[in-house]
Amino acid sequence: MKEYQKSKLNRVKRGHNRAVYDVEKINTILDAGFIGFVSYIYEEKAISLPMAYGRNGDKIYLHSSQANRMLLSLLDAGEMSMTVMHLDALVLARSGLHHSVNYRSATVFGSVKEIKTSKEKETALHCFMEHMMKGRWDGIRPIKPEELERTLVVEMTIETASAKVRDVGVNDEPEDYNLPIWAGLVPLKQIALPPISDKDLKERLQIPNHVIKYYNMHK
Amino acid sequence: MKEYQKSKLNRVKRGHNRAVYDVEKINTILDAGFIGFVSYIYEEKAISLPMAYGRNGDKIYLHSSQANRMLLSLLDAGEMSMTVMHLDALVLARSGLHHSVNYRSATVFGSVKEIKTSKEKETALHCFMEHMMKGRWDGIRPIKPEELERTLVVEMTIETASAKVRDVGVNDEPEDYNLPIWAGLVPLKQIALPPISDKDLKERLQIPNHVIKYYNMHK
Numbered sequence: 001m002k003e004y005q006k007s008k009l010n011r012v013k014r015g016h017n018r019a020v021y022d023v024e025k026i027n028t029i030l031d032a033g034f035i036g037f038v039s040y041i042y043e044e045k046a047i048s049l050p051m052a053y054g055r056n057g058d059k060i061y062l063h064s065s066q067a068n069r070m071l072l073s074l075l076d077a078g079e080m081s082m083t084v085m086h087l088d089a090l091v092l093a094r095s096g097l098h099h100s101v102n103y104r105s106a107t108v109f110g111s112v113k114e115i116k117t118s119k120e121k122e123t124a125l126h127c128f129m130e131h132m133m134k135g136r137w138d139g140i141r142p143i144k145p146e147e148l149e150r151t152l153v154v155e156m157t158i159e160t161a162s163a164k165v166r167d168v169g170v171n172d173e174p175e176d177y178n179l180p181i182w183a184g185l186v187p188l189k190q191i192a193l194p195p196i197s198d199k200d201l202k203e204r205l206q207i208p209n210h211v212i213k214y215y216n217m218h219k
Numbered sequence: 220m221k222e223y224q225k226s227k228l229n230r231v232k233r234g235h236n237r238a239v240y241d242v243e244k245i246n247t248i249l250d251a252g253f254i255g256f257v258s259y260i261y262e263e264k265a266i267s268l269p270m271a272y273g274r275n276g277d278k279i280y281l282h283s284s285q286a287n288r289m290l291l292s293l294l295d296a297g298e299m300s301m302t303v304m305h306l307d308a309l310v311l312a313r314s315g316l317h318h319s320v321n322y323r324s325a326t327v328f329g330s331v332k333e334i335k336t337s338k339e340k341e342t343a344l345h346c347f348m349e350h351m352m353k354g355r356w357d358g359i360r361p362i363k364p365e366e367l368e369r370t371l372v373v374e375m376t377i378e379t380a381s382a383k384v385r386d387v388g389v390n391d392e393p394e395d396y397n398l399p400i401w402a403g404l405v406p407l408k409q410i411a412l413p414p415i416s417d418k419d420l421k422e423r424l425q426i427p428n429h430v431i432k433y434y435n436m437h438k
Contacts, residue, residue, distance in 0.1 A: 045300060211405065218407075
């Protein structure tokens with residue numbers, strides 16, 4: 001089991017019994033979604049914005065137009081952090097302060113650089129798109145050189161990370177278990193609804209297999 | 220229609236046609252969820268972590284134990300920003316770079332202070348819990364003075380904000396509409412599954428109405 005080394009930066013301080021440093025477990029959390037909250041500093045203020053990402057090994061890929069304030073600022077800083085969270089349940093306890101949520105959350109820290117050659121950009125965008133939906137890349141119109149040129153592609157190398165996972169039931173104060181108060185979980189889940197074909201489809205195109213497969217896995 | 224004034228901080232630079240400054244629309248985005256990504260600066264690095272929040276008017280309430288690194292750091296800074304996002308659909312275009320997602324995302328900026336009196340803390344926690352699930356507060360064991368004491372409650376006053384919303388179909392390059400490539404949306408939605416009673420419920424307690432109501436609204 002390969003683990004990220006604990007440091008001041010990534011050590012989970014509160015609820016350390018929920019802390020995860022295992023590289024594979026953290027990768028599983030990253031791969032269960034494709035929207036991360038990327039943090040940056042703008043005029044001495046910390047801001048985070050949602051961005052789609054792809055992962056390959058210890059690399060995270062982001063992209064945007066060439067003028068994106070956040071990505072340019074990350075490249076200036078040379079480093080970034082990103083947080084991904086999946087919400088799994090409301091935890092409804094007998095007392096207010098024991099209310100909680102079940103979740104899987106990972107924060108990754110690392111260096112960033114701009115990907116500049118067309119070939120590397122295309123590889124990064126392939127990873128990015130396949131992360132969002134497996135099989136999509138081969139189902140679409142190939143990317144054009146001028147599109148690659150006007151796209152800013154950023155590669156993060158994950159240097160350290162930590163995750164927190166809560167996946168248990170209600171924990172109440174011992175004396176509260178005798179109260180006539182209902183407690184329990186309400187599981188939450190993100191699902192896909194049936195695909196909706198673009199109204200401007202020129203021919204009677206069938207919904208392709210990779211889209212059907214995505215829907216079946218997420219419905 | 221009341222709007223947040225645009226400034227360098229909150230002005231949406233990329234995709235400004237999706238920008239929203241309207242206070243009520245932004246409140247609607249905030250109220251559609253209860254997990255926000257709160258950003259702070261730790262040793263010159265920007266980090267964001269998910270936190271549950273409640274909203275009342277222009278106030279956002281967060282809470283934690285008294286030793287939470289992030290909340291203490293926000294109180295030190297005297298200000299914070301928080302981003303909330305709801306993912307509504309995958310937008311699958313005919314070309315890679317027109318792939319997108321439909322979403323509602325809001326970022327709020329403002330000052331923060333610690334709530335110190337027990338009465339104000341209780342009011343803030345009431346708001347916090349009712350934001351997560353309406354009706355829950357009255358269904359649980361009242362909070363004890365010592366619980367209030369060991370809880371750190373932070374009140375943010377929203378001073379400015381902006382949101383971005385994408386809620387349209389696929390936008391492709393004009394010449395790509397003739398390609399035999401399927402395009403369309405895959406709607407995404409967070410749903411609740413049936414409530415699961417705590418295995419340690421001492422009596423045959425029924426699932427209360429406020430929980431059933433939440434489930435029915437989110438299933």
